[in-house]
Amino acid sequence: MNQQSSLQIKIIQQIPKDKGVFLLTEETFDDFINWNNLTFVCFHNNNQAKPTNYFGKFNVDSITTWIHKKTGIPSNKIENHQQLIVKSRQIDSLVVYFGPLSIKKYGQYLEVARDFMQQDDIDFSHIDTNQYSQNELELLNLEGYNERGYQVRVYRRRNLRDYKDYKDDSLDFEKLQAFIIQSTFVGPGPDIVRELSTENAMKIFTYNKPVLLLFRNTSSSDVRYYHSQLSEAYEEIQNKILVVLADINSSITQKIALLVGLDVEKDHFPQIRILDPNPGKSVVLKYVYNQDNIEKDKIIAFVNDFVSGKLSSYKKNELEPKSRSGYVTALNSQNYEKIIYDKELDVFVMFVGGGLCKLCDDFWPVYVKAAKVLSRTNGLIFATINMALNEIDDTSVYYYPTVRYYPKDSKYRPYDYDQGLDLNDVIKFVKRVASVTPVVEDYAVLIEEKKQEQLKQDASDSKEAENASKEEVFVRQELRDQNELRAEDL
Structure with a gap:
């Protein structure tokens, strides 16, 4: 029995039969991570078409916490205002449901919470308003709560004063998901143009939302001007597309640049591209900003044309494809x-x-x-x-x-x-x-034919070289004879 099979049996033996979940501990963690050269972790749920990938830290506590969230209720109960304060200070983005837990809206909220990547910078909680202090609830000033009987709020930047309330009348899965993406640090938001980094790159491209990227050199003297133009345009386009700044000096930007057909060594910057994940297709669609200058109005027009379907996508194309074989x-x-x-x-x-x-x-x-x-x-x-x-x-x-x-x-x-x-x-x-009738030649015969053709070519080349050499000798002899005649005349 090989080592890999032994590891598989060892892991299987440690899976609790009643839960069907591999229990990560300090003793089993190294085997789990190193097994079969494992480089990523994903969670498979029978109710979901696609597995959920893990992008957090590779240590026992982080992965164990993530698995607990994916296998249990993905929302923590908050019982009083003090707990809300403490919780909001522990995480960059905290999503909180306010309302009775007995209504259908709470169940829909949990479905959205389960669908999200459980990462270090976002968490979900809930407050049962039937058990929460009404005085404290009124102080929170929840927009739309009195009319609908529930609310979903996103607290940001570890600050209770920095928040956004869900404003749509219906708690639709996709609408709530989009609201959370736009309002939290899961995507490029909230409400700001984010800088592309290794840490947030996967988050930005996870949710199948189109992204506008400004590729620029941060050491360039005119970089502030382009930032200002994009920031002004952002006020108009923020609800239509995700907006990201990308520094061509960073390794992650260089990888994304290759994806959109840019060469950070040869191309002139800044450049603007739109990346559309094109859900359900294998090719990410790319759109090129072809204007001479990067200006607010032109950026807005570019995004509007994309949204309305007026733009044609760009495809990478090898101009002169070369094969390593003539066949x-x-x-x-x-x-x-x-x-x-x-x-x-x-x-x-x-x-x-x-x-x-x-x-x-x-x-x-x-x-x-x-x-x-x-x-x-x-x-x-x-x-x-x-x-x-x-x-x-x-x-x-x-x-x-x-x-x-x-x-x-x-x-x-x-x-x-x-x-x-x-x-x-x-x-x-x-x-x-095959639909045609294959004609199979003996490979050895083909090789021999190729060899004979090469020999003939070599012989022909050799003869041409010999003739050229003879002609060169003849020319040199003529030149010597002419020089001798001139010498005699003198």
């Missing part, structure tokens, strides 16, 4: 659909990423060999596309390499390669799914 066609964003969906062709395509990918490197030589062996098949091409330099609308490319076969008579129901790393496996797969 494999390199694709880019521009020609991808034209070739892939050509009804006269079967297309076998290998999607690769830009980073290190051992499996990509291992499979590529096999893929090239298959392309050579099947190169005489009419109507079949082998292709590849670098997804780090290109973007497509295909929503089902989740990992690299993804190797996919598009038959000419089944373009919208392609076949994902599901065999091994052997040449025969690839050929068998093509024979099974």
Whole structure:
């Protein structure tokens, strides 16, 4: 039994059978974190379509507290004003429900609370107004409470005087979620333009909300002017889009810049981009601010055009895609659909990423060999596309390499390669799914033909070089003869 299997059994044995939750302790924490090179923690709930990822600190107390919040009631009870003061001073953003706990609104509030990432800078609490001092309740001056019988308030910056009240008449899940995002430090808010950092980057892009980013060099002399223009524009656009400042000197900004097609070394700054997570799709949509100057009115117009759908998104596109083999066609964003969906062709395509990918490197030589062996098949091409330099609308490319076969008579129901790393496996797969008739050449014969072609080319090159050398000798001899004749005349 290998070490990993032993760890799995060790972990399983320590899971309380009645709770189904792995109990983190000082003794088990190291095994839990190091098991199978674990680099992140996520919580799976049968009632949620997607798992909730953990972005907090990697220590026993933080993860244990987070799991308790995700598995229990995600809201702490506050019984009096003193507890409210203490709680608000412990957290950057405190969301509090005021109202009876017996009404449906409280249950809806808990659903929203469960959906949120339980991080260090936000917490949820509730106050049962049937048991709370009415005098203290009146002092809180809850807007809309008397009319609706409940209220949700966000306290910010560890200060009871800094708060925002939920103003919508209905406690709708999405509306309340959006209100909390805009009012707390979970997103880029509250009510201010935030600076992109490693700590808040994941929070900003977690909630599938469009983000406007101002990429600029903080050491530039005119940076204050651009800040002022964006701040003035923010008054008009804050309810339409999240707004973030990004310093090109920071590592996280440089990564985001790559995502939007900016080169921090070559491009001129400042630059403005809108990132739309485009929920349900694999490609994040990007929009370019094409104005000459960064001015308040132009920023507002840019955002309004985005919201109204007047803008066209920008896609990364490799201008001159190059393949490492003459038998494999390199694709880019521009020609991808034209070739892939050509009804006269079967297309076998290998999607690769830009980073290190051992499996990509291992499979590529096999893929090239298959392309050579099947190169005489009419109507079949082998292709590849670098997804780090290109973007497509295909929503089902989740990992690299993804190797996919598009038959000419089944373009919208392609076949994902599901065999091994052997040449025969690839050929068998093509024979099974192809709409054309594969012509399989002997690989050794092809290699020999290629070798003979190379020998002929080398011989031709050698002969040309020999002729050139002879001609050069002849020219030199003529020059010497002419020089000798001139010398005799003198």
